[in-house]
Amino acid sequence: MSSAAxxxxxxxxxxxxxxxxVIVSSLVVAGGxxxxxxxxxxxxxxxxxxxxxxxxxxxxxxxVDIVTLGTLGVTSLxxxxxxxxxxxxxxxxxxxxxxxxxxxxxxxxxxxxAFGYFLYFLLDEEVVAQHALVTxxxxxxxLNLVLALPVYSLARxxxxxxxxxxxxxxxxxxxx
Amino acid sequence: MSRQRSARSAALGLxxxxxxxxxxxxxxxxxxxxxxxxxxxxxxxxxxxxxxxxGGGPLSGAQSAAAxxxxxxxxxxxxxxxxxxxxxxxxxxxxxxxxxxxxxRAEVRELxxxxxxxEFALQENVSLRSLLAYVDGPRFPTDFDPVVAxxxxxxxxxxxxxxxxxxxxxxxxxxxxxxxxxxxLVGVVTRATSGTARVQLLTxxxxxxxxxxxxxxxxxxxxxxxxxxxxxxxxxxxKQDVVRPGNEIVTAGWRSGALSSxxxxxxxxxxxxxxxxxxxxxxxxxxxxxxxxFGALDAVIVLVPTERS
Numbered sequence: 001m002s003s004a005a006x007x008x009x010x011x012x013x014x015x016x017x018x019x020x021x022v023i024v025s026s027l028v029v030a031g032g033x034x035x036x037x038x039x040x041x042x043x044x045x046x047x048x049x050x051x052x053x054x055x056x057x058x059x060x061x062x063x064v065d066i067v068t069l070g071t072l073g074v075t076s077l078x079x080x081x082x083x084x085x086x087x088x089x090x091x092x093x094x095x096x097x098x099x100x101x102x103x104x105x106x107x108x109x110x111x112x113x114a115f116g117y118f119l120y121f122l123l124d125e126e127v128v129a130q131h132a133l134v135t136x137x138x139x140x141x142x143l144n145l146v147l148a149l150p151v152y153s154l155a156r157x158x159x160x161x162x163x164x165x166x167x168x169x170x171x172x173x174x175x176x
Numbered sequence: 177m178s179r180q181r182s183a184r185s186a187a188l189g190l191x192x193x194x195x196x197x198x199x200x201x202x203x204x205x206x207x208x209x210x211x212x213x214x215x216x217x218x219x220x221x222x223x224x225x226x227x228x229x230x231g232g233g234p235l236s237g238a239q240s241a242a243a244x245x246x247x248x249x250x251x252x253x254x255x256x257x258x259x260x261x262x263x264x265x266x267x268x269x270x271x272x273x274x275x276x277x278x279x280x281r282a283e284v285r286e287l288x289x290x291x292x293x294x295e296f297a298l299q300e301n302v303s304l305r306s307l308l309a310y311v312d313g314p315r316f317p318t319d320f321d322p323v324v325a326x327x328x329x330x331x332x333x334x335x336x337x338x339x340x341x342x343x344x345x346x347x348x349x350x351x352x353x354x355x356x357x358x359x360x361l362v363g364v365v366t367r368a369t370s371g372t373a374r375v376q377l378l379t380x381x382x383x384x385x386x387x388x389x390x391x392x393x394x395x396x397x398x399x400x401x402x403x404x405x406x407x408x409x410x411x412x413x414x415k416q417d418v419v420r421p422g423n424e425i426v427t428a429g430w431r432s433g434a435l436s437s438x439x440x441x442x443x444x445x446x447x448x449x450x451x452x453x454x455x456x457x458x459x460x461x462x463x464x465x466x467x468x469x470f471g472a473l474d475a476v477i478v479l480v481p482t483e484r485s
Contacts (some may be wrong), residue, residue: 006429018249021329021340023257027264028289028471051211058215066242067250068329068340069367069374072235073222094483120335 001053002158009044009159013056016040016062032139037064038112039147041079042086043155048085057083071123078116082108105148106141113137185398200406240369244344250328251342258474260292265472306464317442320354320479323347327473328372337380337400338363344371347478352438354479360444361385361427362476373478379406379470380431386428386437387445392418395428398445400463406470408446410462416454417460423448425464 001009004084020037027033037060045053061076066172113133181319195227202288226234329340331373343349345368355375363383368373376383394417401407410425425448429441446466454461471485 019257020251022250022253023261023330026261026471026473027329033275050208054215056214060220061219063246066239067246068331068336069243069369069372070336070338071223072226072239073219073224076215076222079217080212080219082210082278106367116335125335 001048005048005159006052007077009048009056010158012155012158013037013044013060014063014110017060018067021064022066026082029143030139031143032136032143034143034147035109035112035140036147036151037061038079038082038109039105039144040155041083042108043101043148045150046088046090046100046104046152046157047084047159047161048087049091049157051085053083053085053087054080055083057081073121073134074116077119081115082112085111091154101148101152102145105144109141109144110137113140185235188221194246217423233479243340243369244371247328247342250340250372251326254326254328254342259457261472261474267387276439304411317389319482321348321482323348323349323478323480324475325373330473331377337383337470338359339376339377339476341373341476341478344369344373344477346370348480348484349478349482350484353481354439354443355474355476356443356479357468357473359469360446361439362468362470364438376477377470378408378466378468384457385439386430387425387442388428389417389419389448390424390426392420392423394419396459398425401463407468408464408466409449411459413460413462414459415458419448419449419451419460419462421450 009176016037020035024036025033041053041057041060042054057079058076061074061079063077064070065072085108089104090100119135191463199341222235225233226239229236266417323343325343326343327339328342331337331339341355349368351365351368353365355365361378363375363377363380365373365377378385378398379400380399386398387398388395389410394413396410396413398408398410401409410419413419427441427443427445428437429438429439430437444467446464446468448462449465450463451460452462
């Protein structure tokens with residue numbers, strides 16, 4: 001990824017992180033709110049691959065943890081893995097699929113919620129499973145899916161698509 | 177290359193070579209594993225240090241400095257976002273406007289009668305207090321200086337119920353200061369930097385406030401109701417105590433020796449919506465609908481004790 005692309009992607013992640021903290025998380029619909037930052041990180045992972053996805057996820061999570069004065073590293077860890085997984089999905093099989101953003105965002109929303117619950121459980125912070133994994137997750141899942149395609153299109157327009165990073169391994173016969 | 181294919185190639189005596197891809201040239205598996213390893217490790221180290229520091233230490237100082245640095249951005253985004261949030265709030269309120277208006281009219285009638293009774297009680301109370309030279313703990317709002325603060329950050333996930341506000345230690349705000357709105361109790365400051373502070377909402381799993389029924393004086397602890405986002409319960413109310421739907425719940429503000437409640441007495445919390453009890457439970461099950469709309473907090477008031485300022 002070029003320096004200009006890194007700069008653009010970092011700016012997009014920073015704006016998404018601030019928007020998430022300042023406004024998006026308060027747009028509660030039916031008990032849940034969309035996670036714009038997660039969707040952006042997944043879109044960047046799909047577009048640019050696993051390393052940019054993980055790095056930008058880490059940076060975005062760090063911004064959220066700093067602004068909310070929360071436990072440093074928690075959101076970073078969740079979004080690092082989210083960006084990495086989205087990148088690997090694109091690198092291996094998902095890049096050419098039209099519904100890849102929907103599949104990735106849907107799957108990662110559920111995995112991130114489950115992993116977040118597990119992480120907070122390890123940190124001995126009280127979180128109600130029913131609320132985190134059902135009441136809030138169900139609407140968040142739908143709202144993230146609604147955001148997935150527009151955010152993916154916008155991110156592709158701003159940052160562009162990376163080189164074809166890795167396709168299924170191929171071999172050529174050298175001697176018969 | 178699949179196992180089957182390589183086995184077949186070996187059996188046929190062919191020499192095969194993996195075609196170099198962009199991945200193996202630019203970001204190979206080793207580099208990928210290295211980057212993800214470093215990032216995960218860094219996150220875990222940050223979590224460990226942040227968790228152990230618990231509001232102190234160099235990492236906390238760095239976080240506070242970074243939060244102060246990001247504060248102008250958060251305030252700027254908040255200003256830009258405010259009109260959009262207002263539109264969302266306006267559209268949302270339209271859905272419930274009619275039923276809410278009916279409820280409010282009934283409430284106004286009831287409150288008008290109670291205001292007259294309260295005025296008599298207040299005059300009587302003042303004269304009796306002066307006769308007895310009555311000594312009391314800090315009261316709301318007379319013993320506190322209000323510090324009005326803009327909300328610049330909201331919970332990013334469903335796992336935390338906390339907000340970030342645009343005032344900090346330089347405004348006199350400290351940890352454990354109660355936070356209210358004109359409607360009632362919001363929560364308590366859990367951490368303060370020079371320019372920002374984190375407020376744990378009453379809907380957080382770990383938040384609780386000692387409370388009392390204003391009409392019957394039944395005492396209990398208000399905390400978050402499990403499985404819901406914005407409903408509270410009044411817990412630890414004995415079965416013999418009387419609590420009825422519609423009763424108002426306010427903070428109790430107890431004091432026991434050197435210890436005292438974080439919240440002064442008399443801050444409105446909410447209204448009782450249902451009361452139930454079973455033979456097996458020791459206490460009544462009381463649901464409280466909070467006065468504060470925790471999902472639409474734009475500004476709050478931090479109560480700074482007058483003696484400190």
